[in-house]
Amino acid sequence: MSIKGKSLKLNAFLNMVRTFMGLLFPLITFPYVSRILGPVNIGKINFSQSIINYFVMFAMLGVSNYGIREAAKVRDDKKRLSKFVKEILILNLISSLIAYIALFFVVTFVKSLSNYKNLIFIFSTLILFTVIGVDWLFYALEDLVSVTFRSCIFQVLSLACLFLFVRKSDDYMNYAVICVISSVGSNIFSLFVSVRFVDYRAKVKLELKKHLKPIMIFFFMTIAMTVNSSIDITMLGFISGDKQVGLYSVATRIVRIVTAVATATTVILPRLSYCYAQHKIVEMKKVIANTLYTNICFVLPAIVGLFIISKPIILILSGNEYIDSISILRVLTPTVLFIALSNLTGSHLFMAIGKEKYVIYSIFSGILLNIALNFFFIPKFGGFGAGIATCLTEFSVCFIQLLLARKFFSVLSLKPFCQFLIATLLMGIFIFYLQKIKISYSYSASISIICGAFIYFLILFVIKNETVCKILKWRKK
Incomplete structure (x- = not known):
């Protein structure tokens, strides 16, 4: 379990595989689900998830990142590692019990949530499933093989369940169950x-x-992140x-997918710790620089491409009912x-x-x-206004x-x-003019992406960009 033999490139690749599989589920299913369930039911599901996120946040107490950092320090000593994991797991189980009690009272006494009880x-x-998963332990050990394997198995299982049990608009409850299985089923x-x-x-x-x-x-930091x-x-x-939530959720889901794919190689917390x-410190700076590149x-x-092909992406994934999501997606792309960037620095x-306070300061200012x-913006512009607010907030953080x-x-x-900017600019010009060709949206999006x-x-390879050359050399090995 020592640092020797651990490969950042392998872990980055495995995290990309896990991220890709985690995103393949919504990519394949969302065009189907959004049409079957419609904006209102999609809005109900996302609103309910946003409520539960607060209680999951409390149950976890910010342990994920704290656990990765501290477990990485003692991972070469099984006795100390075992003691640490047991202490953290017990604290998490206690906080989970408190979270469930709080959730019961909230759902009981907040009347506006009565329609979302189920x-x-x-x-x-x-x-519960998030707490017992102890995924942070495997990240601390830089052992992502088993985590990736289990996650992929449950993604495939969830995909099969979706097409079997979600066939009409009233099946949104079934979809909620499948979302849970997809997200944390492997944690069991x-x-x-x-x-x-x-x-x-x-x-x-x-010693609790x-x-x-x-x-x-870490908990206050997690509060800030979850609320934000x-x-x-x-x-x-x-x-x-619900309808505006549904329209907004389509755009945010696409942005999160693109963000997750683009940042999947950032698994450096245990190495930095x-x-x-x-x-x-010098090695730390090199790791940070390479990850940033x-x-x-x-x-x-990803940003330029997503902005240009927002219309075909929305129409392919969600249909004409979500046409108003196009402007929301465009304002969210930055x-x-x-x-x-904030994931690299903050998380x-x-x-x-040990400078978590910096994250707390920046995110709490962002929340305000x-x-x-x-x-100011939501009453005037609905989901588009929420997109403006989110974009400005993320920039400030x-x-x-x-x-x-x-x-x-x-x-x-x-x-x-400079090399990345040049290549992106030339790629963007090509995609922009490609959109003027009158072909189906599916062909337009596919050709544009590929x-x-x-x-x-190709441009980066020709101008011998160091990052691309390193990726190709590692792939060859």
Whole structure:
């Protein structure tokens, strides 16, 4: 379990596979589901999920990132690792019980949630399944093989269930169950697999109190992240209703898919934590730089391409009922870049060096801005207004975090960024004129994605971009 032999490239590849499989489910199913269920039922499902997200957040207490950081430090010592995992798991189970009690009272006394009781009950299983999954342990050990395998199995199972049990608009409850299985079904088995690394039967003196202070810091950070990512849908649901949530959810889902794919190679928290504990600051900076180059390499063309082909993408995935989602998607496309950058600094760098407070400051300031902007834009523009608010909020969070992390980017070179911009610009011009050809939306989107990607990477290869050359060399090995 030592750092030797662990490959960042292999872990990045496995995380990309897991991310791809996790996104393949909605990519394949969403065109089908959005047409079968319609904007109103899609809105109900996403609104219910946004409510449960707050309780999952409380149950987890920010343990995911804290667990990765601290477990990575002791992963070479099975006894210390076992003690740590048991302590964290017990704390999580206690917080889960409190979360379920709080959820019961909220659903009982908040009358506006009465129409969502059944959906909320289904999604409430996410609280327990997320806690017992201990995925953070496998990330800390940089052992993503088993996690990826289990996740892929449940994605395939969920896909089969979808076409069997979701056939009419009234089947949105079935879809909610399948979403749960798809998201955290594999977590049921994760606890059993973890016995390879953790001795749960060993008698150790549990020290729960020592984790409370650092966990609370991570908890406040998680609160900020969850509220920041859910407040738009929650406020939109209360102010504009289920249909606007449905239209907005289509656009945000596509943006999240693109963001997840573009940032799937960012799995450096355990490596950064290990290097920082060993005082290897120069190595840390190199890891950060290489990860940033890779992120920008994928993010820039994704943003430009998504903006240009927003119309065919929306119509293919969701149909004519969601035509108003096109403008929402376009205004949200820049958030792919902002989220990618803040993910690198906030969710990896700051956590590795124990500067979680920077994340809290930046995101809480973003939340205040988000709420203010939502109150101003949503009543006037509905889902499009929520998109404007979200884009401006993500920019502010990203800007603050980059400002605070600037000393860790001292080894960056301007040359790769210029190469990415040139290749993206030429690719964008090609795709833009391709859209003027009168062909079906499916052909237009497919040709744009395939040819656009080919042109982009061909240009980078010709001008000998270092990031692309490294990817090709690793693939050859």
